[in-house]
Amino acid sequence: MSEGAFESVPGCVDELLVQMRARSEEGFRSALASLAAVAQAGGRASLTAAVEGLAPLLPTLHGSFAGAAVLAGACVEWGGSPVALAGVLPPRVAVALRMFAMVPSLWAQEVPDGFPPAPRVASTDELVRICTAAGARGGFDAAAMEAVALSWFDTEDWLKAAVTTLAHRDFRDAADPAELRELSEATEEVAELASVPAEFGLGGVARRARWVQQLAAVLDDEPLVVLDRDTGRGFALTMSGIGDNFQLHTLLADRLIGSRLRGLLPGERPASSWVAAATRGNPRTAADDPVFRRFRLFDGHGGYVAPEGVPADVRPFDGVRVLVLDPPGEPFGWTVGRVFEGLAPALRLERRLSREEAAAWLGRVAPPGGTA
Incomplete structure (x- = not known):
């Protein structure tokens, strides 16, 4: 790709795709930073273009690649339109919350009386191994269980994007009311993790889940x-x-x-x-x-x-x-x-x-x- 391509939002999005397909986390972070810089430099039109470029990618992202959702939310916060996210973000966040809520029970099947380490210190490989082993006994395939395990690390990123976008009236107007209700319901079990002792490091995700629950229920007109x-x-x-x-x-x-x-x-x-x-x-x-x-x-x-x-x-x-x-x-x-x-x-x-x-x-x- 030519150097000039990195001066345009579509070029930056294409590079982001290249890095994700290569499963290069370092390359992904670099491409994400380039996209953020180009979008901000171009004002509202470029910020909206970045949101529109990222939106189709979000449904399939997991793990550290969910950082793209955080950038999409940041572009909205900086002045971009959130409308392109209205059809993809609520269901994707709901899925992340449902999977996140599964992790403690899957872990307990393999580690009796145990609780998963805090997301900030947990080992990705260990969590994938444990969730895959527990899920196999329930008939779940390894790919599905890997996504569940990665939700332990990425759900807070999805929630950050949801908190930002749900605060915007044009996003709420464009979203499917049924999907907002489903999102609100999906928050409940994760929000209740606020009662888990602080050493398990779930306060941030539980707090944001409660915020998303409140925002998804906001009434307009x-x-x-x-x-x-x-x-x-x-x-x-x-x-x-x-x-x-x-x-x-x-x-x-x-x-x-x-x-x-x-x-x-x-x-x-x-x-x-x-x-x-x-x-x-x-x-x-x-x-x-x-x-x-x-x-x-x-x-x-x-x-x-x-x-x-x-x-x-x-x-x-x-x-x-x-x-x-x-x-x-x-x-x-x-x-x-x-x-x-x-x-x-x-x-x-x-x-x-x-x-x-x-x-x-x-x-x-x-x-x-x-x-x-």
């Missing part, structure tokens, strides 16, 4: 009916890109507390620093300026809506997600305004419900089922 039990008022809103219910609490207070002449709710508005942390500012408030909730939230079925959850946890009621506001009770505060700094939230007040509409909704919803 989702109608929301909010009812205030004390005043009898009701509101129709639309929410998008809200990462968790802590953030939702702050945005609800910002949108709904205000002038009674405008039909809004009485109460103390959230501090501007809280709203900034929940939207576009520093995602954390100062330790001496924690966010405090202005209400407790219940769904239309009477279930308590925990701040630690996500908006998708709010069960639809009569076909729409409904929140019923009760007084805040004991002070309850936090300092993380938003979990995902790159996720752009929106909570739009569409209209105030008429008194009759609000009364009809309040007449149907269940009373609160808890006092948290």
Whole structure:
């Protein structure tokens, strides 16, 4: 290949392919660095071209070659479009998570009462040998078990790419909702590894799996009916890109507390620093300026809506997600305004419900089922 080819994104992608086919990890790393430099130098168009060049490669990559997924995510973070990844990344990450979750049980079949070494120190050859031996007894071929073993080392790379891309609305819009649901389900077993002792080195992958679970469940253009039990008022809103219910609490207070002449709710508005942390500012408030909730939230079925959850946890009621506001009770505060700094939230007040509409909704919803 001519030297000039390395000055173009397609030339760099071709060289990456050559190095992967040769199974040269050193050559792969060099080609990946060249692609990153060329893509960044060319701005958004080159970054998007790099993403588009990498996307078709991702479904078949394993082990250290999954670094291509990290670069694809980085190109998105630097300004490239993530759309080309929407059809390939969610199912590939789900597969990685499913395989990763198999490794401890395969290891235990060969090493009773044992647990695989942390990915950062484990021997690739040893893990492949053990997974292949255990899998053979279950009728799995060696190639499939090698992919399972390599997932122990590459899953965190796949998760890094997923965290970056899922924060982008155009990626979520282009992704198949069924594949996002499958991805969310695939995270559960790996996310639960957060309870494994720290010496096993799984904290990073478990934490990122939980982030991917939350991001895959983000709602966009989702109608929301909010009812205030004390005043009898009701509101129709639309929410998008809200990462968790802590953030939702702050945005609800910002949108709904205000002038009674405008039909809004009485109460103390959230501090501007809280709203900034929940939207576009520093995602954390100062330790001496924690966010405090202005209400407790219940769904239309009477279930308590925990701040630690996500908006998708709010069960639809009569076909729409409904929140019923009760007084805040004991002070309850936090300092993380938003979990995902790159996720752009929106909570739009569409209209105030008429008194009759609000009364009809309040007449149907269940009373609160808890006092948290």
